[in-house]
Amino acid sequence: MDRRQRKSRQAIFRAFMELLKEESYPKITVAQIIDRADVGRTTFYTHFETKDALLESFCAEIFEHVFSEELDKEKTHDFSGEHGTKARVTHILYHLREHIAYLPGILSGDSDAVFMGYFKERLSELFADSVRDSEAVPRDYLLNHLVNDFAETVRWWARHSEYTPEEISAFFFAAAPGSGREA
Amino acid sequence: MDRRQRKSRQAIFRAFMELLKEESYPKITVAQIIDRADVGRTTFYTHFETKDALLESFCAEIFEHVFSEELDKEKTHDFSGEHGTKARVTHILYHLREHIAYLPGILSGDSDAVFMGYFKERLSELFADSVRDSEAVPRDYLLNHLVNDFAETVRWWARHSEYTPEEISAFFFAAAPGSGREA
DNA sequence: ATGATCCCGAACACAATGTCCGGTAACGCA
DNA sequence: TGCGTTACCGGACATTGTGTTCGGGATCAT
Numbered sequence: 001m002d003r004r005q006r007k008s009r010q011a012i013f014r015a016f017m018e019l020l021k022e023e024s025y026p027k028i029t030v031a032q033i034i035d036r037a038d039v040g041r042t043t044f045y046t047h048f049e050t051k052d053a054l055l056e057s058f059c060a061e062i063f064e065h066v067f068s069e070e071l072d073k074e075k076t077h078d079f080s081g082e083h084g085t086k087a088r089v090t091h092i093l094y095h096l097r098e099h100i101a102y103l104p105g106i107l108s109g110d111s112d113a114v115f116m117g118y119f120k121e122r123l124s125e126l127f128a129d130s131v132r133d134s135e136a137v138p139r140d141y142l143l144n145h146l147v148n149d150f151a152e153t154v155r156w157w158a159r160h161s162e163y164t165p166e167e168i169s170a171f172f173f174a175a176a177p178g179s180g181r182e183a
Numbered sequence: 184m185d186r187r188q189r190k191s192r193q194a195i196f197r198a199f200m201e202l203l204k205e206e207s208y209p210k211i212t213v214a215q216i217i218d219r220a221d222v223g224r225t226t227f228y229t230h231f232e233t234k235d236a237l238l239e240s241f242c243a244e245i246f247e248h249v250f251s252e253e254l255d256k257e258k259t260h261d262f263s264g265e266h267g268t269k270a271r272v273t274h275i276l277y278h279l280r281e282h283i284a285y286l287p288g289i290l291s292g293d294s295d296a297v298f299m300g301y302f303k304e305r306l307s308e309l310f311a312d313s314v315r316d317s318e319a320v321p322r323d324y325l326l327n328h329l330v331n332d333f334a335e336t337v338r339w340w341a342r343h344s345e346y347t348p349e350e351i352s353a354f355f356f357a358a359a360p361g362s363g364r365e366a
Numbered sequence: 367a368t369g370a371t372c373c374c375g376a377a378c379a380c381a382a383t384g385t386c387c388g389g390t391a392a393c394g395c396a
Numbered sequence: 397t398g399c400g401t402t403a404c405c406g407g408a409c410a411t412t413g414t415g416t417t418c419g420g421g422a423t424c425a426t
Contacts, residue, residue: 004372004423029413040374045415111293137357144339145332145358152331156324171320175328187392187403212382223405228384 009047011037016054020105025055028105052114055106059118062102066095067122085130086173089150092126093165096154103158116151123147149176192230194220199237203288208238211288235297238289242301245285249278250305268313269356272333275309276348279337286341299334306330332359 015037019028030051034044048054106115124147131142153172157163163171198220202211213234217227231237289298307330314325336355340346346354 002372002424008373030415031413042375042416042418043373046372049415051414110296113293134357137354140343141336141339141354142358145335148331148335149328152328152335153324156327160321160323171324174317174320175325185393185403191404213384214382223407225385225387225406226404229403232384234383 005047008037008039008043011039012044012047012054013058016058017102020102022105024105024108024110026111055114056118058102059106059115062099063118063122066092066099067126085127086169088126089172090165090169093154093157093168096157097161097165100158100161103154107155107158112155119154120147120151123150146176188230191220191222191226194222195227195230195237196241199241200285203285205288207288207291209294238297239301242289242298245282246301246305249275249282268310269352271309272355273348273352276337276340276351279340280344280348283341283344286337290338290341295338302337303330303334306333329359 012033015033016028018036019032030041030044033054034041037044048057103115106112124143127143127146127150131139131146133139134142150172153168157168195216198216199211201219202215213224213227216237217224220227231240286298289295307326310326310329310333314322314329316322317325333355336351340351
Protein backbone atom coordinates (compact mmCIF):
# COMPACT_ATOMS: atom_id res chain seq x y z
CA MET A 1 0.00 0.00 0.00
CA ASP A 2 1.09 3.52 -0.77
CA ARG A 3 2.93 5.22 2.01
CA ARG A 4 0.60 8.21 1.83
CA GLN A 5 -2.41 5.96 2.20
CA ARG A 6 -0.95 4.28 5.23
CA LYS A 7 -0.18 7.58 6.87
CA SER A 8 -3.65 8.97 6.29
CA ARG A 9 -5.36 5.83 7.44
CA GLN A 10 -3.22 5.67 10.52
CA ALA A 11 -3.76 9.33 11.32
CA ILE A 12 -7.51 8.86 11.08
CA PHE A 13 -7.44 5.84 13.34
CA ARG A 14 -5.23 7.57 15.85
CA ALA A 15 -7.47 10.63 15.96
CA PHE A 16 -10.52 8.43 16.27
CA MET A 17 -9.05 6.54 19.20
CA GLU A 18 -8.06 9.75 20.92
CA LEU A 19 -11.56 11.13 20.57
CA LEU A 20 -13.10 7.92 21.83
CA LYS A 21 -11.29 8.46 25.11
CA GLU A 22 -12.90 11.86 25.43
CA GLU A 23 -16.48 11.41 24.31
CA SER A 24 -18.94 8.84 23.10
CA TYR A 25 -19.03 7.74 19.50
CA PRO A 26 -22.32 9.35 18.43
CA LYS A 27 -21.06 12.74 19.53
CA ILE A 28 -17.88 12.50 17.52
CA THR A 29 -18.21 14.25 14.17
CA VAL A 30 -16.26 13.71 11.00
CA ALA A 31 -15.12 17.31 11.26
CA GLN A 32 -13.47 16.56 14.60
CA ILE A 33 -11.76 13.48 13.25
CA ILE A 34 -10.26 15.07 10.16
CA ASP A 35 -9.35 18.15 12.15
CA ARG A 36 -7.37 16.17 14.67
CA ALA A 37 -5.97 13.79 12.09
CA ASP A 38 -5.05 16.78 9.96
CA VAL A 39 -6.38 15.32 6.75
CA GLY A 40 -8.86 16.66 4.25
CA ARG A 41 -12.48 15.76 4.27
CA THR A 42 -12.14 14.10 0.90
CA THR A 43 -9.34 11.93 2.16
CA PHE A 44 -11.48 10.62 4.97
CA TYR A 45 -14.22 9.54 2.61
CA THR A 46 -11.85 7.83 0.21
CA HIS A 47 -10.64 5.66 3.08
CA PHE A 48 -13.99 5.00 4.74
CA GLU A 49 -17.31 5.05 3.02
CA THR A 50 -19.14 6.41 6.03
CA LYS A 51 -18.48 7.31 9.62
CA ASP A 52 -19.99 4.02 10.71
CA ALA A 53 -17.67 2.17 8.38
CA LEU A 54 -14.79 3.58 10.35
CA LEU A 55 -16.28 2.25 13.55
CA GLU A 56 -16.78 -1.12 11.96
CA SER A 57 -13.22 -1.26 10.72
CA PHE A 58 -12.07 -0.32 14.17
CA CYS A 59 -14.16 -3.01 15.85
CA ALA A 60 -13.11 -5.58 13.30
CA GLU A 61 -9.49 -4.80 14.01
CA ILE A 62 -10.00 -5.12 17.74
CA PHE A 63 -11.73 -8.47 17.49
CA GLU A 64 -9.29 -9.70 14.92
CA HIS A 65 -6.72 -9.18 17.62
CA VAL A 66 -8.72 -10.34 20.61
CA PHE A 67 -9.88 -13.60 19.09
CA SER A 68 -6.95 -14.24 16.83
CA GLU A 69 -4.70 -16.44 18.89
CA GLU A 70 -7.59 -18.42 20.19
CA LEU A 71 -6.37 -21.62 18.66
CA ASP A 72 -2.75 -21.44 19.69
CA LYS A 73 -3.46 -19.93 23.06
CA GLU A 74 -1.43 -22.55 24.87
CA LYS A 75 1.67 -21.11 23.26
CA THR A 76 1.31 -17.57 24.50
CA HIS A 77 -0.29 -18.09 27.89
CA ASP A 78 -0.06 -21.23 29.90
CA PHE A 79 -3.56 -22.12 30.92
CA SER A 80 -2.99 -25.83 30.63
CA GLY A 81 -4.15 -26.58 34.15
CA GLU A 82 -7.57 -25.07 33.73
CA HIS A 83 -10.58 -26.15 31.83
CA GLY A 84 -11.17 -24.95 28.29
CA THR A 85 -13.87 -22.33 28.43
CA LYS A 86 -12.55 -20.66 31.55
CA ALA A 87 -9.09 -20.37 30.08
CA ARG A 88 -10.43 -18.95 26.87
CA VAL A 89 -12.51 -16.39 28.65
CA THR A 90 -9.59 -15.17 30.71
CA HIS A 91 -7.49 -15.09 27.60
CA ILE A 92 -9.98 -12.96 25.77
CA LEU A 93 -10.19 -10.59 28.70
CA TYR A 94 -6.45 -10.18 28.65
CA HIS A 95 -6.50 -9.04 25.07
CA LEU A 96 -9.57 -6.94 25.57
CA ARG A 97 -7.89 -5.01 28.33
CA GLU A 98 -5.53 -3.46 25.84
CA HIS A 99 -8.46 -1.69 24.23
CA ILE A 100 -10.49 -1.00 27.30
CA ALA A 101 -9.81 2.73 27.16
CA TYR A 102 -11.96 2.96 24.03
CA LEU A 103 -14.82 0.84 25.26
CA PRO A 104 -16.72 3.47 27.23
CA GLY A 105 -16.80 5.70 24.17
CA ILE A 106 -18.10 2.88 22.05
CA LEU A 107 -20.47 1.33 24.54
CA SER A 108 -21.92 4.08 26.66
CA GLY A 109 -24.85 6.06 25.40
CA ASP A 110 -26.38 4.81 22.20
CA SER A 111 -25.03 2.98 19.27
CA ASP A 112 -23.22 0.13 20.94
CA ALA A 113 -24.88 -1.97 18.26
CA VAL A 114 -21.83 -2.26 16.03
CA PHE A 115 -19.41 -3.36 18.71
CA MET A 116 -21.87 -5.63 20.45
CA GLY A 117 -22.93 -7.11 17.16
CA TYR A 118 -19.44 -8.22 16.31
CA PHE A 119 -18.72 -9.26 19.85
CA LYS A 120 -21.81 -11.37 20.37
CA GLU A 121 -21.36 -13.04 17.04
CA ARG A 122 -17.92 -14.20 18.09
CA LEU A 123 -19.10 -15.16 21.54
CA SER A 124 -21.89 -17.23 20.09
CA GLU A 125 -19.33 -19.36 18.32
CA LEU A 126 -17.22 -19.54 21.43
CA PHE A 127 -20.02 -20.62 23.72
CA ALA A 128 -21.88 -22.77 21.23
CA ASP A 129 -20.66 -25.97 22.81
CA SER A 130 -21.21 -24.77 26.35
CA VAL A 131 -24.98 -24.84 26.35
CA ARG A 132 -26.59 -28.07 27.36
CA ASP A 133 -29.67 -29.28 25.64
CA SER A 134 -32.74 -28.92 27.72
CA GLU A 135 -36.42 -29.57 27.27
CA ALA A 136 -37.40 -26.74 29.53
CA VAL A 137 -35.68 -23.89 27.77
CA PRO A 138 -34.95 -23.20 24.10
CA ARG A 139 -31.32 -23.66 23.25
CA ASP A 140 -31.47 -20.35 21.45
CA TYR A 141 -32.45 -18.60 24.65
CA LEU A 142 -29.71 -20.22 26.67
CA LEU A 143 -26.98 -19.34 24.24
CA ASN A 144 -28.26 -15.81 24.04
CA HIS A 145 -28.31 -15.65 27.80
CA LEU A 146 -24.75 -16.80 28.17
CA VAL A 147 -23.47 -14.50 25.47
CA ASN A 148 -25.21 -11.54 27.03
CA ASP A 149 -23.85 -12.38 30.44
CA PHE A 150 -20.34 -12.13 29.13
CA ALA A 151 -20.93 -9.13 26.93
CA GLU A 152 -22.51 -7.21 29.79
CA THR A 153 -19.70 -8.28 32.05
CA VAL A 154 -17.32 -6.58 29.68
CA ARG A 155 -19.51 -3.51 29.62
CA TRP A 156 -19.40 -3.44 33.40
CA TRP A 157 -15.64 -3.85 33.27
CA ALA A 158 -15.38 -0.81 31.04
CA ARG A 159 -16.88 1.21 33.89
CA HIS A 160 -14.69 -0.46 36.52
CA SER A 161 -11.42 -0.91 34.74
CA GLU A 162 -9.47 -1.19 37.95
CA TYR A 163 -10.09 -4.95 38.02
CA THR A 164 -7.78 -7.50 36.44
CA PRO A 165 -8.81 -10.01 33.79
CA GLU A 166 -8.57 -12.81 36.35
CA GLU A 167 -10.91 -11.01 38.71
CA ILE A 168 -13.42 -10.29 35.98
CA SER A 169 -13.29 -13.88 34.83
CA ALA A 170 -13.83 -15.01 38.40
CA PHE A 171 -16.82 -12.68 38.77
CA PHE A 172 -18.32 -13.99 35.58
CA PHE A 173 -18.06 -17.63 36.53
CA ALA A 174 -19.05 -16.98 40.12
CA ALA A 175 -22.21 -15.13 39.18
CA ALA A 176 -23.15 -17.23 36.21
CA PRO A 177 -23.65 -20.71 37.66
CA GLY A 178 -26.10 -19.68 40.28
CA SER A 179 -24.24 -18.23 43.20
CA GLY A 180 -24.97 -14.78 44.39
CA ARG A 181 -28.68 -14.59 44.26
CA GLU A 182 -31.73 -15.74 46.02
CA ALA A 183 -34.86 -16.31 44.11
CA MET B 184 -56.32 20.41 30.27
CA ASP B 185 -57.62 22.00 27.11
CA ARG B 186 -59.46 19.63 24.85
CA ARG B 187 -57.29 20.67 21.90
CA GLN B 188 -54.15 19.88 23.82
CA ARG B 189 -55.39 16.43 24.70
CA LYS B 190 -56.32 15.69 21.13
CA SER B 191 -52.97 16.80 19.77
CA ARG B 192 -50.99 14.94 22.37
CA GLN B 193 -52.99 11.82 21.80
CA ALA B 194 -52.67 12.07 18.03
CA ILE B 195 -48.91 12.39 18.35
CA PHE B 196 -48.68 9.40 20.65
CA ARG B 197 -50.89 7.33 18.42
CA ALA B 198 -48.87 8.18 15.33
CA PHE B 199 -45.67 7.46 17.18
CA MET B 200 -46.87 4.04 18.28
CA GLU B 201 -48.02 3.20 14.79
CA LEU B 202 -44.64 4.12 13.37
CA LEU B 203 -42.83 2.10 16.01
CA LYS B 204 -44.54 -0.98 14.69
CA GLU B 205 -43.16 -0.29 11.24
CA GLU B 206 -39.59 0.87 11.78
CA SER B 207 -37.02 1.48 14.44
CA TYR B 208 -37.01 4.64 16.49
CA PRO B 209 -33.88 6.29 15.07
CA LYS B 210 -35.32 6.07 11.57
CA ILE B 211 -38.56 7.76 12.51
CA THR B 212 -38.50 11.48 11.73
CA VAL B 213 -40.50 14.28 13.22
CA ALA B 214 -41.89 14.94 9.77
CA GLN B 215 -43.35 11.43 9.66
CA ILE B 216 -44.90 11.79 13.08
CA ILE B 217 -46.61 15.11 12.48
CA ASP B 218 -47.67 13.98 9.05
CA ARG B 219 -49.40 10.90 10.36
CA ALA B 220 -50.74 12.66 13.43
CA ASP B 221 -51.93 15.47 11.19
CA VAL B 222 -50.64 18.25 13.41
CA GLY B 223 -48.37 21.16 12.69
CA ARG B 224 -44.67 21.12 13.32
CA THR B 225 -44.99 23.89 15.86
CA THR B 226 -47.61 21.94 17.75
CA PHE B 227 -45.29 19.00 18.11
CA TYR B 228 -42.58 21.12 19.63
CA THR B 229 -44.92 22.82 22.08
CA HIS B 230 -45.86 19.42 23.44
CA PHE B 231 -42.42 17.82 23.42
CA GLU B 232 -39.16 19.68 23.67
CA THR B 233 -37.32 17.27 21.42
CA LYS B 234 -37.90 14.01 19.64
CA ASP B 235 -36.13 12.16 22.41
CA ALA B 236 -38.41 13.77 24.95
CA LEU B 237 -41.31 12.08 23.22
CA LEU B 238 -39.62 8.74 23.54
CA GLU B 239 -38.95 9.38 27.19
CA SER B 240 -42.55 10.32 27.85
CA PHE B 241 -43.60 7.19 26.07
CA CYS B 242 -41.28 4.98 28.07
CA ALA B 243 -42.26 6.66 31.30
CA GLU B 244 -45.90 5.97 30.55
CA ILE B 245 -45.20 2.34 29.80
CA PHE B 246 -43.28 1.76 32.99
CA GLU B 247 -45.76 3.73 34.98
CA HIS B 248 -48.21 1.12 33.88
CA VAL B 249 -46.01 -1.95 34.06
CA PHE B 250 -44.72 -1.28 37.54
CA SER B 251 -47.79 0.49 38.84
CA GLU B 252 -49.48 -2.24 40.80
CA GLU B 253 -46.12 -3.49 41.83
CA LEU B 254 -45.80 -0.96 44.58
CA ASP B 255 -49.34 -1.46 45.77
CA LYS B 256 -48.83 -5.14 46.24
CA GLU B 257 -45.57 -4.60 47.96
CA LYS B 258 -47.29 -2.49 50.55
CA THR B 259 -50.10 -4.89 51.24
CA HIS B 260 -48.43 -8.27 50.88
CA ASP B 261 -45.09 -9.47 51.97
CA PHE B 262 -43.14 -10.33 48.87
CA SER B 263 -39.76 -11.03 50.38
CA GLY B 264 -38.88 -14.57 49.64
CA GLU B 265 -38.62 -17.02 46.86
CA HIS B 266 -42.19 -16.89 45.73
CA GLY B 267 -42.23 -13.11 45.84
CA THR B 268 -39.66 -12.36 43.20
CA LYS B 269 -40.97 -15.02 40.88
CA ALA B 270 -44.49 -13.73 41.15
CA ARG B 271 -43.40 -10.17 40.59
CA VAL B 272 -41.43 -11.09 37.52
CA THR B 273 -44.32 -12.91 35.96
CA HIS B 274 -46.59 -10.05 36.82
CA ILE B 275 -44.30 -7.55 35.15
CA LEU B 276 -44.10 -9.72 32.07
CA TYR B 277 -47.86 -9.79 31.84
CA HIS B 278 -48.07 -6.04 31.76
CA LEU B 279 -45.12 -5.77 29.44
CA ARG B 280 -46.80 -7.98 26.91
CA GLU B 281 -49.38 -5.33 26.22
CA HIS B 282 -46.66 -3.12 24.84
CA ILE B 283 -44.54 -5.76 23.22
CA ALA B 284 -45.48 -4.64 19.73
CA TYR B 285 -43.49 -1.44 20.23
CA LEU B 286 -40.44 -3.03 21.80
CA PRO B 287 -38.64 -4.09 18.62
CA GLY B 288 -38.83 -0.54 17.31
CA ILE B 289 -37.44 0.83 20.54
CA LEU B 290 -34.86 -1.84 21.22
CA SER B 291 -33.52 -3.05 17.93
CA GLY B 292 -30.80 -1.15 16.23
CA ASP B 293 -29.34 1.70 18.21
CA SER B 294 -30.70 3.95 20.84
CA ASP B 295 -32.21 1.45 23.24
CA ALA B 296 -30.55 3.59 25.88
CA VAL B 297 -33.66 5.45 26.94
CA PHE B 298 -35.88 2.44 27.39
CA MET B 299 -33.20 0.30 28.96
CA GLY B 300 -32.19 3.14 31.23
CA TYR B 301 -35.65 3.43 32.69
CA PHE B 302 -36.12 -0.30 32.78
CA LYS B 303 -32.88 -1.17 34.50
CA GLU B 304 -33.39 1.55 37.04
CA ARG B 305 -36.68 0.01 38.04
CA LEU B 306 -35.28 -3.48 37.97
CA SER B 307 -32.42 -2.47 40.21
CA GLU B 308 -34.91 -1.49 42.88
CA LEU B 309 -36.85 -4.67 42.30
CA PHE B 310 -33.88 -6.97 42.60
CA ALA B 311 -32.00 -5.02 45.23
CA ASP B 312 -32.91 -7.50 47.96
CA SER B 313 -32.28 -10.54 45.83
CA VAL B 314 -28.51 -10.33 45.72
CA ARG B 315 -26.60 -12.01 48.46
CA ASP B 316 -23.55 -10.45 49.92
CA SER B 317 -20.40 -12.19 48.91
CA GLU B 318 -16.72 -11.71 49.46
CA ALA B 319 -15.84 -13.10 46.07
CA VAL B 320 -17.86 -10.76 43.88
CA PRO B 321 -18.82 -7.09 44.25
CA ARG B 322 -22.45 -6.65 45.11
CA ASP B 323 -22.62 -4.03 42.40
CA TYR B 324 -21.60 -6.55 39.80
CA LEU B 325 -24.11 -9.13 40.96
CA LEU B 326 -27.02 -6.72 40.90
CA ASN B 327 -25.99 -5.51 37.48
CA HIS B 328 -25.75 -9.06 36.31
CA LEU B 329 -29.22 -9.95 37.48
CA VAL B 330 -30.76 -6.82 36.06
CA ASN B 331 -29.14 -7.42 32.70
CA ASP B 332 -30.28 -11.01 32.65
CA PHE B 333 -33.85 -9.91 32.94
CA ALA B 334 -33.57 -6.94 30.62
CA GLU B 335 -31.99 -9.06 27.92
CA THR B 336 -34.61 -11.71 28.47
CA VAL B 337 -37.22 -9.13 27.61
CA ARG B 338 -35.24 -8.09 24.56
CA TRP B 339 -35.16 -11.72 23.47
CA TRP B 340 -38.88 -11.96 24.08
CA ALA B 341 -39.46 -8.99 21.78
CA ARG B 342 -37.94 -11.09 19.01
CA HIS B 343 -39.89 -14.22 19.99
CA SER B 344 -43.20 -12.83 21.08
CA GLU B 345 -44.97 -16.15 20.58
CA TYR B 346 -44.11 -17.18 24.13
CA THR B 347 -46.31 -16.49 27.10
CA PRO B 348 -45.27 -14.54 30.19
CA GLU B 349 -45.20 -17.76 32.21
CA GLU B 350 -42.88 -19.40 29.75
CA ILE B 351 -40.54 -16.44 29.67
CA SER B 352 -40.50 -16.29 33.43
CA ALA B 353 -39.71 -19.99 33.53
CA PHE B 354 -36.87 -19.53 31.05
CA PHE B 355 -35.45 -16.72 33.09
CA PHE B 356 -35.42 -18.62 36.34
CA ALA B 357 -34.27 -21.83 34.70
CA ALA B 358 -31.30 -20.22 33.02
CA ALA B 359 -30.35 -17.87 35.79
CA PRO B 360 -29.42 -20.18 38.64
CA GLY B 361 -26.87 -22.13 36.74
CA SER B 362 -28.58 -24.68 34.60
CA GLY B 363 -27.82 -24.92 30.99
CA ARG B 364 -24.14 -24.52 30.78
CA GLU B 365 -20.92 -26.32 31.31
CA ALA B 366 -17.81 -24.48 32.35
C1' DA C 367 11.04 13.14 -15.71
C1' DT C 368 6.66 11.57 -16.12
C1' DG C 369 2.41 9.54 -15.48
C1' DA C 370 -0.41 7.58 -11.94
C1' DT C 371 -2.08 8.10 -7.53
C1' DC C 372 -3.20 10.38 -3.55
C1' DC C 373 -4.20 14.54 -1.09
C1' DC C 374 -6.21 19.12 -0.35
C1' DG C 375 -9.81 22.65 0.33
C1' DA C 376 -13.69 24.80 -0.73
C1' DA C 377 -18.04 24.65 -2.30
C1' DC C 378 -22.16 22.09 -2.79
C1' DA C 379 -26.46 19.10 -2.16
C1' DC C 380 -29.25 16.92 1.15
C1' DA C 381 -31.64 15.61 5.25
C1' DA C 382 -33.12 16.33 9.82
C1' DT C 383 -33.70 19.16 14.07
C1' DG C 384 -35.47 22.77 16.25
C1' DT C 385 -37.13 28.06 16.11
C1' DC C 386 -39.87 32.11 14.90
C1' DC C 387 -43.84 34.65 13.39
C1' DG C 388 -48.42 36.36 11.74
C1' DG C 389 -52.78 34.82 11.09
C1' DT C 390 -56.75 31.82 12.36
C1' DA C 391 -59.80 28.90 14.89
C1' DA C 392 -61.28 26.73 19.07
C1' DC C 393 -61.86 26.99 23.90
C1' DG C 394 -63.67 28.54 28.58
C1' DC C 395 -65.94 31.68 31.20
C1' DA C 396 -68.87 35.56 32.41
C1' DT D 397 -73.70 35.54 23.25
C1' DG D 398 -69.52 37.93 23.40
C1' DC D 399 -64.63 38.30 24.50
C1' DG D 400 -60.11 37.47 26.01
C1' DT D 401 -57.03 33.58 26.12
C1' DT D 402 -54.94 29.75 24.41
C1' DA D 403 -53.63 26.50 21.08
C1' DC D 404 -53.01 25.45 16.38
C1' DC D 405 -51.30 26.14 11.69
C1' DG D 406 -47.91 26.49 7.92
C1' DG D 407 -44.24 28.20 5.93
C1' DA D 408 -39.88 30.17 6.12
C1' DC D 409 -35.63 30.09 8.45
C1' DA D 410 -31.24 28.94 11.04
C1' DT D 411 -28.24 25.22 12.20
C1' DT D 412 -25.77 21.08 12.19
C1' DG D 413 -23.98 17.02 10.34
C1' DT D 414 -23.32 13.77 6.41
C1' DG D 415 -21.57 12.64 2.20
C1' DT D 416 -20.17 14.37 -2.89
C1' DT D 417 -17.83 16.84 -6.54
C1' DC D 418 -14.06 19.12 -8.83
C1' DG D 419 -9.85 21.31 -10.16
C1' DG D 420 -5.31 22.04 -8.86
C1' DG D 421 -1.18 20.62 -6.45
C1' DA D 422 2.03 17.34 -4.06
C1' DT D 423 4.10 12.78 -3.81
C1' DC D 424 4.91 8.36 -5.14
C1' DA D 425 7.14 4.40 -8.23
C1' DT D 426 9.76 3.40 -12.23
